Amino acid sequence: MSLENRISEIIVSRLNVKPEEVTESANLKDDLGADSLDMVDLMMDLEDTFDLKISDEEGNTLQTVGSVVSFLKTKGIEA
Amino acid sequence: MNLNATAVVTGAARGIGLEIAKKLISVGWTVAALDMLEDDLATAAEALGEMYKPYTVNITDSVQLKEVASAVAKELPVVKGIVNNAGITRDTLMMRMSEDQWNLVIDVNLTGAWKVTQAFMRSLIRAREGSIVSISSVVGLVGAAGQTNYAASKAGLIGMSKSLNRELAGRGITVNVVAPGFIETEMTENLPEEVRKDYLSRIPAARLGLPVEIAESVAFLMSPSAKYITGIVLPVDGGLTT
Ligand SMILES: NC(=O)c1ccc[n+]([C@@H]2O[C@H](COP(=O)([O-])OP(=O)(O)OC[C@H]3O[C@@H](n4cnc5c(N)ncnc54)[C@H](OP(=O)(O)O)[C@@H]3O)[C@@H](O)[C@H]2O)c1
Numbered sequence: 001m002s003l004e005n006r007i008s009e010i011i012v013s014r015l016n017v018k019p020e021e022v023t024e025s026a027n028l029k030d031d032l033g034a035d036s037l038d039m040v041d042l043m044m045d046l047e048d049t050f051d052l053k054i055s056d057e058e059g060n061t062l063q064t065v066g067s068v069v070s071f072l073k074t075k076g077i078e079a
Numbered sequence: 080m081n082l083n084a085t086a087v088v089t090g091a092a093r094g095i096g097l098e099i100a101k102k103l104i105s106v107g108w109t110v111a112a113l114d115m116l117e118d119d120l121a122t123a124a125e126a127l128g129e130m131y132k133p134y135t136v137n138i139t140d141s142v143q144l145k146e147v148a149s150a151v152a153k154e155l156p157v158v159k160g161i162v163n164n165a166g167i168t169r170d171t172l173m174m175r176m177s178e179d180q181w182n183l184v185i186d187v188n189l190t191g192a193w194k195v196t197q198a199f200m201r202s203l204i205r206a207r208e209g210s211i212v213s214i215s216s217v218v219g220l221v222g223a224a225g226q227t228n229y230a231a232s233k234a235g236l237i238g239m240s241k242s243l244n245r246e247l248a249g250r251g252i253t254v255n256v257v258a259p260g261f262i263e264t265e266m267t268e269n270l271p272e273e274v275r276k277d278y279l280s281r282i283p284a285a286r287l288g289l290p291v292e293i294a295e296s297v298a299f300l301m302s303p304s305a306k307y308i309t310g311i312v313l314p315v316d317g318g319l320t321t
Contacts, residue, residue, distance in 0.1 A: 037204060
């Protein structure tokens with residue numbers, strides 16, 4: 001499964017949204033309805049799934065689905 | 080009735096914690112009973128059956144707690160309740176209190192509750208419902224000579240719960256504190272006769288409370304009837320603090 005699809009799956013299950021809503025430019029808070037607890041939950045899920053640490057500063061920069069994908073790629077995660 | 084939901088209860092091998100476990104089971108909860116006392120856990124498990132699941136763990140040990148949290152997630156219904164009940168005392172006048180006595184009581188009663196809550200809370204957040212109840216003490220409200228460590232830990236639980244309430248109330252999760260007065264348990268059994276008399280003279284109800292009376296309050300705060308009650312401290316003390 002591609003990295004994009006894995007991330008999309010996590011977001012769909014955590015935020016209770018439809019897969020087609022999870023576009024690259026979708027904003028996690030404004031478009032997908034995440035509140036601050038959802039964001040923390042999501043970050044922790046990404047940490048568990050991809051076995052890495054996301055600092056609070058890094059977490060704050062992850063506003064859109066696309067930014068999550070490119071952040072994980074900079075961490076060397078491809079799929 | 081089976082709620083198909085798990086309540087994590089610490090210090091559930093005996094005393095008030097065991098009574099809480101019994102009561103919660105009687106209203107349909109599965110109980111993950113966390114305690115250090117392996118033998119007492121086994122005895123309770125034999126008596127209470129299927130719905131009482133013992134886990135031997137020291138709640139000050141983050142590594143052990145993580146293991147228990149993943150075991151509970153695998154083995155039991157989804158966690159929707161947390162009861163921070165495990166507690167200890169190391170009484171002595173402040174002038175004589177060692178740093179170890181201070182640290183141990185804070186570590187178990189306050190930091191332990193924080194660790195347990197943190198280890199299990201994600202499951203409540205995801206379920207978007209649940210309740211967290213911490214067992215404080217009237218001593219956390221009014222203080223007691225010889226208990227600076229214990230009172231600080233019990234007052235700390237109140238601040239922790241009130242803050243956590245502000246984080247979680249929007250998710251349908253209630254966070255409350257029960258503050259028992261003097262209850263008939265091993266903790267109070269060994270009191271010197273004159274201390275006991277002095278206590279009794281200060282309790283309007285003129286008797287010590289029973290563990291089951293604490294358990295009833297906890298079960299109520301965790302029931303659908305109490306969905307709109309959150310962030311409170313409920314004294315169950317025969318009128319002692321009022
Ligand atoms: N009894 C009262 O009058 C009264 C009044 C106000 C508040 N309370 C509070 O009510 C709660 C229950 O009191 P209780 O009288 O039922 O006490 P208890 O009979 O001593 O039971 C406490 C249980 O917690 C366990 N425990 C202690 N430290 C632990 C740790 N680090 N990890 C895991 N388990 C641990 C104990 O095991 P070990 O024996 O191995 O330590 C014990 O089984 C306590 O928080 C207490 O402060 C009691």
